[in-house]
Amino acid sequence: MSIALLLDMTASSDPGRQAIVCDDQRVTAGQLDALARGGAGVLEASGCEHVVYVGLGGLMLPVLMFAAARSGRPFTPLNYRLSDRGISELIARLPAPLVVADEGYLGVAAGSEVRVVSSDEFVKRAASAPPCEHFPDPDDVAVVLFTSGTTSAPKAVELTHGNLTSYVTTTVDFASADPADAALICVPPYHIAGVGAALSNLYAGRKMVYLTQFDPYEWVSLVEREHVTNATVVPTMLDRVVGVLAEGDHRLPTLRNLAYGGAKVNLPLLRKALELLPNVGFVNAYGLTETSSTIAILTPEDHRDAVRGDDERFSRRLGSVGRPVPGIEIEIRDDRGSVVGPGTSGELFVRGGQVASRYSGLGSALDEAGWFATRDLATVDEDGYLFLGGRSDDTIIRGGENIAPAEIEDVLVEHPDVGNVVVVGAEDDHWGQAIVAVVIPAAGSRPDPDALRQYVRDSLRGSRTPDRVVFVDEFPTNATGKILRREIVERLTAGAPVP
Amino acid sequence: MIVVRAGQSLSDLRCGGAPMVALDARPNHVGIDPEFAVGTVLGKRYVATDGAELLVTKPGQGTLSIGVVPLVVKEAAPLPASD
Numbered sequence: 001m002s003i004a005l006l007l008d009m010t011a012s013s014d015p016g017r018q019a020i021v022c023d024d025q026r027v028t029a030g031q032l033d034a035l036a037r038g039g040a041g042v043l044e045a046s047g048c049e050h051v052v053y054v055g056l057g058g059l060m061l062p063v064l065m066f067a068a069a070r071s072g073r074p075f076t077p078l079n080y081r082l083s084d085r086g087i088s089e090l091i092a093r094l095p096a097p098l099v100v101a102d103e104g105y106l107g108v109a110a111g112s113e114v115r116v117v118s119s120d121e122f123v124k125r126a127a128s129a130p131p132c133e134h135f136p137d138p139d140d141v142a143v144v145l146f147t148s149g150t151t152s153a154p155k156a157v158e159l160t161h162g163n164l165t166s167y168v169t170t171t172v173d174f175a176s177a178d179p180a181d182a183a184l185i186c187v188p189p190y191h192i193a194g195v196g197a198a199l200s201n202l203y204a205g206r207k208m209v210y211l212t213q214f215d216p217y218e219w220v221s222l223v224e225r226e227h228v229t230n231a232t233v234v235p236t237m238l239d240r241v242v243g244v245l246a247e248g249d250h251r252l253p254t255l256r257n258l259a260y261g262g263a264k265v266n267l268p269l270l271r272k273a274l275e276l277l278p279n280v281g282f283v284n285a286y287g288l289t290e291t292s293s294t295i296a297i298l299t300p301e302d303h304r305d306a307v308r309g310d311d312e313r314f315s316r317r318l319g320s321v322g323r324p325v326p327g328i329e330i331e332i333r334d335d336r337g338s339v340v341g342p343g344t345s346g347e348l349f350v351r352g353g354q355v356a357s358r359y360s361g362l363g364s365a366l367d368e369a370g371w372f373a374t375r376d377l378a379t380v381d382e383d384g385y386l387f388l389g390g391r392s393d394d395t396i397i398r399g400g401e402n403i404a405p406a407e408i409e410d411v412l413v414e415h416p417d418v419g420n421v422v423v424v425g426a427e428d429d430h431w432g433q434a435i436v437a438v439v440i441p442a443a444g445s446r447p448d449p450d451a452l453r454q455y456v457r458d459s460l461r462g463s464r465t466p467d468r469v470v471f472v473d474e475f476p477t478n479a480t481g482k483i484l485r486r487e488i489v490e491r492l493t494a495g496a497p498v499p
Numbered sequence: 500m501i502v503v504r505a506g507q508s509l510s511d512l513r514c515g516g517a518p519m520v521a522l523d524a525r526p527n528h529v530g531i532d533p534e535f536a537v538g539t540v541l542g543k544r545y546v547a548t549d550g551a552e553l554l555v556t557k558p559g560q561g562t563l564s565i566g567v568v569p570l571v572v573k574e575a576a577p578l579p580a581s582d
Contacts, residue, residue, distance in 0.1 A: 013542070299578075
């Protein structure tokens with residue numbers, strides 16, 4: 001099954017339905033289908049082996065993704081925020097590519113043999129090109145995404161047609177959305193959530209409203225103008241939207257469902273969001289590039305049960321990423337690789353049709369039994385709710401003891417003087433690594449370092465007390481809100497101020 | 500029609516009462532048996548008793564069956580949209 005079949009089904013069931021709204025463009029399912037057919041013809045005629053996109057996304061993402069699928073070629077949206085050099089290094093890793101680029105990025109392959117065509121030109125040619133249609137196998141690669149590389153060099157994840165269609169058809173009911181439903185998409189095109197959003201909203205029959213350059217006021221205004229019912233945000237976006245909502249001028253009456261994910265949302269921010277949008281169903285979505293987007297969901301009902309707060313078992317689930325979606329199996333393994341039961345921490349392993357099995361040039365991503373190591377620390381509770389404890393690479397080893405930064409962060413972020421906090425290990429002659437709490441103070445407060453250390457000591461074992469507390473104005477983050485811990489550690493080590 | 504989950508039973512898969520053939524096989528056009536003419540719905544998943552599962556990518560008037568036992572529509576538990 002090819003991802004193009006998802007578009008075939010949508011276009012054949014309701015070709016006149018408005019499928020995409022992007023700036024002043026409105027495109028029906030039938031028009032998208034025609035563009036993808038013609039686009040496949042353009043790609044076929046080009047003789048390229050791989051299709052690359054450098055740009056802001058919006059309409060171009062589904063057009064190119066489906067055109068590439070119909071022409072039987074893999075597709076890679078690249079992070080347009082990288083330097084020209086960073087982009088050309090990634091392009092050089094892909095075979096005989098054709099690059100489609102937005103106006104501002106036409107120079108990305110300057111000085112190389114790589115062919116570049118502008119997005120406008122591509123769409124213009126697609127409108128008149130003789131259509132082409134190949135039928136890729138489920139094991140053929142549909143999309144290659146580079147991981148964000150916050151903990152290591154970017155890896156090229158090969159998502160097959162089988163991976164992506166398995167994700168969509170097991171987690172989304174075809175044409176199940178209400179005709180008036182609209183999803184606001186502001187995640188970038190090169191992120192797995194951008195790929196997932198284009199596929200699953202199209203399949204659900206939900207109009208996609210694109211906001212390609214995030215701004216919280218524009219986000220709120222689009223929700224109102226387009227009667228948006230569903231939206232997905234990363235934590236940094238949620239933080240800024242909450243800031244606008246707190247001004248009290250907007251109630252977002254059409255919004256029914258707000259999903260958040262991409263990185264951890266701290267609990268005080270989530271509680272504030274829940275309070276400001278009492279009629280919205282919140283969804284915490286957890287997934288990785290390698291898992292074709294979401295593998296676990298904390299549902300609106302879970303959020304409501306947690307907020308009611310009459311049962312500790314339910315209320316602590318506000319910090320959970322929920323339970324696995326159908327088709328996903330999970331295992332938590334300790335240091336020796338043995339599977340552990342509820343309540344015991346270890347590394348999370350996942351298995352299922354939506355999980356990628358290969359990295360380009362690196363080979364298999366899975367163990368012999370088909371399990372993928374997420375490198376995320378996790379526990380499950382008795383009812384199967386999954387709690388994440390940070391990346392295993394971020395573990396601090398202080399005096400021989402393994403310490404998960406998340407454990408200390410979860411405590412400190414609840415202190416009224418703390419706006420946000422990251423705990424890292426800094427090189428230390430005595431302990432090997434010392435625990436450093438890097439804190440953004442809450443607006444208008446000037447916290448006392450010793451008071452914060454005492455606050456941690458009051459609720460955790462003494463070995464978890466930060467050795468040092470450092471104050472900063474902001475954290476270095478990538479575009480999807482992932483905090484760049486490695487950069488924080490490097491700056492601490494260099495003695496430079498953070499950030 | 501896409502096989503989502505394979506199963507032994509699919510060796511006797513029928514549509515409209517007639518055996519189904521692979522994509523590259525030559526179809527043998529026969530009429531729809533009126534006993535098997537309830538039809539299929541686009542995007543619905545149909546399951547057999549042994550767990551085999553099909554996704555309808557092009558609907559039609561013939562009913563899917565294993566032998567003479569019709570497949571049943573799989574009622575999926577709705578998940579909230581997450582991306």
